[in-house]
Amino acid sequence: MPQPVAVLGTGKIGEALLSGMIRAGWAPADLLVTTRRSERAAELRTRYGVDPVSNADAAKQADTLILAVKPQDMGRLLDELAPHITPDRLVISAAAGITTSFIEERLADSTPVVRVMPNTPVLVDEGMSVISAGSHATAAHLAHTEAIFGAVGKTLRVPETQQDACTALSGSGPAYFYYLVEAMTDAGILLGLPRDKAHDLIVQAAIGAAVMLRDSGEHPVKLRENVTSPAGTTINAIRELENHGVRAALIAALEAARDRSRELASGNNS
Numbered sequence: 001m002p003q004p005v006a007v008l009g010t011g012k013i014g015e016a017l018l019s020g021m022i023r024a025g026w027a028p029a030d031l032l033v034t035t036r037r038s039e040r041a042a043e044l045r046t047r048y049g050v051d052p053v054s055n056a057d058a059a060k061q062a063d064t065l066i067l068a069v070k071p072q073d074m075g076r077l078l079d080e081l082a083p084h085i086t087p088d089r090l091v092i093s094a095a096a097g098i099t100t101s102f103i104e105e106r107l108a109d110s111t112p113v114v115r116v117m118p119n120t121p122v123l124v125d126e127g128m129s130v131i132s133a134g135s136h137a138t139a140a141h142l143a144h145t146e147a148i149f150g151a152v153g154k155t156l157r158v159p160e161t162q163q164d165a166c167t168a169l170s171g172s173g174p175a176y177f178y179y180l181v182e183a184m185t186d187a188g189i190l191l192g193l194p195r196d197k198a199h200d201l202i203v204q205a206a207i208g209a210a211v212m213l214r215d216s217g218e219h220p221v222k223l224r225e226n227v228t229s230p231a232g233t234t235i236n237a238i239r240e241l242e243n244h245g246v247r248a249a250l251i252a253a254l255e256a257a258r259d260r261s262r263e264l265a266s267g268n269n270s
């Protein structure tokens with residue numbers, strides 16, 4: 001029998017986790033959710049059969065609290081929760097940038113805190129959730145966190161010092177691929193293809209490439225070389241990517257995401 005788990009702040013990532021836990025076998029009765037707006041509460045009730053509660057009630061009733069509000073809302077939420085959270089609860093934060101010490105400082109001494117950076121493919125059980133222990137989290141707390149997030153994809157433990165980099169790569173990562181698909185679909189249109197065909201072709205190329213990256217055991221360089229025939233089409237495209245500094249742009253983009261995650265650590269950035 002699973003222990004009650006609460007998702008506090010059931011927006012995009014909170015809902016993705018909620019739906020994944022239900023798919024993985026959690027009974028809606030063992031899941032508590034909180035929202036700010038009543039229309040959102042009604043939506044979640046209809047979609048998942050959960051009964052949204054107040055943040056205070058979630059803190060009193062659940063053993064595990066997953067905080068999924070924006071980093072900017074975290075300070076206020078913790079102030080609201082602090083009087084109700086005892087150190088026998090596990091607090092898991094999914095907020096970008098927010099450190100375990102930021103949370104620990106606002107809760108009762110020795111409250112166990114785990115920081116997790118999931119990504120939206122948890123919606124299709126292909127998520128990646130990067131996990132770090134706060135100073136009072138034990139091996140059992142980490143294992144419990146892995147059981148929750150492992151139900152909707154893979155998990156990886158890292159030292160908390162690597163979380164901002166992992167947020168840039170993995171938390172934000174799906175967005176970069178969507179952006180590339182969008183741009184390559186535009187290219188297909190420029191080349192004269194209808195939008196829906198261009199979209200389908202590039203999505204299937206992405207799926208095929210992703211499965212080969214995961215399953216072939218080959219280095220990405222080798223996989224790319226296999227596509228790149230002498231005096232062929234691909235090398236002409238690669239030369240343009242190099243000429244336009246796409247590799248450097250990607251490195252700079254991820255560095256900017258990492259820096260933003262560091263900035264969000266204070267929890268009060270607009």
Ligand SMILES: NC(=O)C1=CN([C@@H]2O[C@H](COP(=O)(O)OP(=O)(O)OC[C@H]3O[C@@H](n4cnc5c(N)ncnc54)[C@H](OP(=O)(O)O)[C@@H]3O)[C@@H](O)[C@H]2O)C=CC1
Nearest residue numbers: 009010011012013035036037068069070071073095096118
């Ligand atoms: N989206 C993503 O891909 C990922 C997001 N994250 C992290 O997850 C967190 C949420 O992001 P995301 O889901 O995109 O954002 P959303 O804005 O979709 O979700 C946040 C939700 O929290 C609700 N909320 C805010 N304050 C409270 C409160 N005091 N009590 C109850 N509910 C509250 C908001 O309600 P309302 O709608 O009424 O304002 C909203 O529904 C962020 O910290 C982000 O860094 C982590 C990994 C990936």
Ligand SMILES: O=C(O)[C@@H]1CCC=N1
Nearest residue numbers: 095096167171172173
């Ligand atoms: O963009 C953001 O801040 C969040 C965190 C990682 C993905 N989305």
